[in-house]
Amino acid sequence: MSTLKYALITGATSGIGYELAKLFAIDGYSLVLVARYQEELDTAVQTLGTLGAPKIMTLAKDLFDTQEAYEVYDEVKAAGIEIDVLVNDAGQGQYGEFIETDLERELAIIDLNISSLVILTKRFLIDMVNRGEGKILNVSSIAGKMPGPLQAVYHGTKAFVHSFSEAIRNEVKDKGVTVTSLLPGPTETDFFNKADMNESKIVKEGSLASAEVVARDGYDALMAGKDKVVSGMKNKLQVAMSNVTPDEQVAQMMHNQQKPSDE
Numbered sequence: 001m002s003t004l005k006y007a008l009i010t011g012a013t014s015g016i017g018y019e020l021a022k023l024f025a026i027d028g029y030s031l032v033l034v035a036r037y038q039e040e041l042d043t044a045v046q047t048l049g050t051l052g053a054p055k056i057m058t059l060a061k062d063l064f065d066t067q068e069a070y071e072v073y074d075e076v077k078a079a080g081i082e083i084d085v086l087v088n089d090a091g092q093g094q095y096g097e098f099i100e101t102d103l104e105r106e107l108a109i110i111d112l113n114i115s116s117l118v119i120l121t122k123r124f125l126i127d128m129v130n131r132g133e134g135k136i137l138n139v140s141s142i143a144g145k146m147p148g149p150l151q152a153v154y155h156g157t158k159a160f161v162h163s164f165s166e167a168i169r170n171e172v173k174d175k176g177v178t179v180t181s182l183l184p185g186p187t188e189t190d191f192f193n194k195a196d197m198n199e200s201k202i203v204k205e206g207s208l209a210s211a212e213v214v215a216r217d218g219y220d221a222l223m224a225g226k227d228k229v230v231s232g233m234k235n236k237l238q239v240a241m242s243n244v245t246p247d248e249q250v251a252q253m254m255h256n257q258q259k260p261s262d263e
Helices: 015-026 038-048 066-078 103-131 152-171 211-223 233-243 247-258
Strands: 006-010 030-035 056-060 085-088 134-139 177-183 228-230
Touching: 006 015, 006 066, 006 103, 015 030, 015 038, 015 085, 015 134, 015 211, 030 038, 038 056, 056 066, 066 103, 085 103, 103 134, 103 152, 103 177, 134 152, 134 211, 152 177, 152 228, 177 211, 211 228, 228 233
Parallel strands: 006 030, 006 085, 030 056, 085 134, 134 177, 177 228
Antiparallel strands: none
16 A cells, blocks of 8 residues: 555646646645546646655546546545545535526535535545545535525535534544535636636626635645635624524525626
8 A cells, every 4th residue: 555645636627726836736746636527637736746645546527427526536545545535625616596597407416515525525534534534625615504596506515525624623623533614615616617607706806816815725624624614704703793693584695696797
C-alpha cells in the first residue's frame, strides 16, 4: 500500500474543485482527480503536476450515473491507494420555475449532488474510521441554508449535503475523522452556465466570489477540523439574517435575487 498522502477530489478540473486540487498539490498531496472528461483531466494534470503533487491518478467518471461513483471507489482500491482526504465538489443546478423545468435533469442532479456524494462518503468514510484518521470536505452552499425559488431542487440538494455532513461528523467525532461543510455563495465558476442561469440578476448584477478564495477558505477549515465554513463576509451576513427571518420572506428575497435581470 502507498505511504503517500492522497486527496481525492470530484469536479476537479474547474472552479472550486480545481482550486482545491492546486492547494493539495502545493502541500505535497498526491491526487486522485475525478471529472467527466479525460481531456479536461489531462489538461489539469499538466498544471497540477508542476505544483508539487508526487503522483496524480485521473478517473474519467460521470457521477450523474451513481454506478460510476461505486467504480471510483473500486478503482482507487484496486490501485492500492488509501484516501486521506475526500473532497466531494461535483455538483450542478437547473434554473427556472419547478413546474417548467426538466424532471429527468432534476433527478440526475439529485443523483449527482446527493446520491453519488453519499456513495463516495460512505465507502471512504468506513476506511477512514477503520484506520482511525481521515478528513472529508463536502461542498454545500449558502443555498442550503435558505429556500431558493427558481433553483428549488439545487437548494434542496445543498440543504441535504450540509445537514448530512453535520450529522455524520457527530457520529465519527471520536474516531479520528473530521467532516467539514463548505458553504460558498455565488462564485466565478461554470455553474451558472451549466444551470442556464446567466441572465439571472444574481449573475448580471451581483458580484461573484473568486473560486480561489472560496477554495482557500474551505481548505483552511478542513485542515483545522472545523465543522463548517461560510465563505465571504457578505455570505456570512446573509446566512445570519436568514436564520432569524421567516422562511417565506427569505424565499421571496431569493426569488427577487434570482429572477431574470430584465424583469
